[in-house]
Each structure stands twice: as structure tokens, then as C-alpha cells.
Amino acid sequence: MPDTPPSASAPAWTPDPRLRADCSRCCGLCCVAPAFDAIQGFGYDKPASKPCRNLQADFRCGIHAGLAIRGFPGCASFDCYGAGQRVTHDLFGGRSWRSHPELAPAMFNAYFRYRALHELMALLELAVRTTTPTDREALLAQLRRIDALCTSGQALSESVRIPDIRSASLQLL
Secondary structure (H helix, E strand, O other): OOOOOOOOOOOOOOOOHHHOOOHHHOOOHHHOOOOEOHHHOOOOOEOOOOOOOOEOOOOOEOOHHHOHHHOOHHHHOOOOOOHHHHHHHHHOOOOOOOOOHHHHHHHHHHHHHHHHHHHHHHHHHHHHOOOOHHHHHHHHHHHHHHHHHHHHOHHHOOOOOHHHHHHHHHHHO
């Protein structure tokens, strides 16, 4: 897509701050829910649903400042695009898998689903910046559809097929 500013008739667009990770508002979901593979840059092999050995009691990474040099370049480059705090606060009211272990399976499932949708929204947002007004409208409409699924909680339903949403979004890109 051309790297030109939007035309004067283009709809106003402002980056959505909810698509930026805010680790201070998350319960370390990216450090617990997914499995890690050392060979993929995550320092050691970690099974899914187990906390990373570097995750502290306050849900912060104990080696964050030195992730890459300590063998965790995959963690250093990872971005949840705001899915972690959305799941922690919007869906689970600030509760965590640690203080409410019975919530862990639902939280981790929600995290995986929201992470995938937030990544798509971030990609669509990037494309909005450099596209034609006609394409911009289609991208914004898809962004609104995905956000509505997340806001309403419908994104948790198995009837919402994330591969189909991904396919439709990538066709717009």
C-alpha cells in the first residue's frame, strides 16, 4: 500500500490504546498460558498453563531488562497487543489465575482467543494508516466487527471461528 497520508475526506482515525500491552494491568497471562520452546527463543521448554520460572509474585518478569541476553529473545519481542489486560480486567474483573485457580482454564482460553483477535486488530490498524479511503472504510468496518466480538464477550464462543475472521481480515490487507 502506498505510504501517503489519508485524504481530507477520510474518516478520522486514532490508534486504539487498548491494542498496546500494559503489563501492569495483566496477571502475566503470556508468561503462563502458552507453552515455551527453548529452540524458539524462550530460554527453556515450558509446558502450557505453567508459570514461567521468571514470573514474580507481582506478575512481573524478574529478568525483563535482560531478556534477550539471558536467552529469551522470543519474550523480548512478544506483544499481546493488549489482550492480556483486556482478559484480566474486562472479562475477569481484575481477578487472576493465581488467586482464583478455578478460573485458570477459562482465562487461558480467553487469552488465546483475544490475543489472536487483538493481533488482527493491530494489523488492520496499521493498514488503515496507508490505504485508500475506500479500503480504509472496509478495514475500519472489520476492526469494529472484531472489537464488538471482544467487547461483548462473544469472542469466547466456539461458534466464533477465529480462522474465518483471520482469513477475512487478511483478504482486506
